[in-house]
Amino acid sequence: CPECKRQKCLVPxxxxxxxxxxxxxx
Structure with missing residues (x-):
């Protein structure tokens, strides 16, 4: 999901x- 991807970028x-x-x- 895009939200997960965004969170991944925010919190590596x-x-x-x-x-x-x-x-x-x-």
Whole structure:
């Protein structure tokens, strides 16, 4: 989602968490 991408850019440190969330969704 664009919101996630935006958050990723804003918080690169949270990228790991975001990836985990995406992996869980799959």
């Amino acid at each position: 440190s949270d990228r790991i968490e975001l990836t985990r969330h995406m992996k869980e969704a799959i």
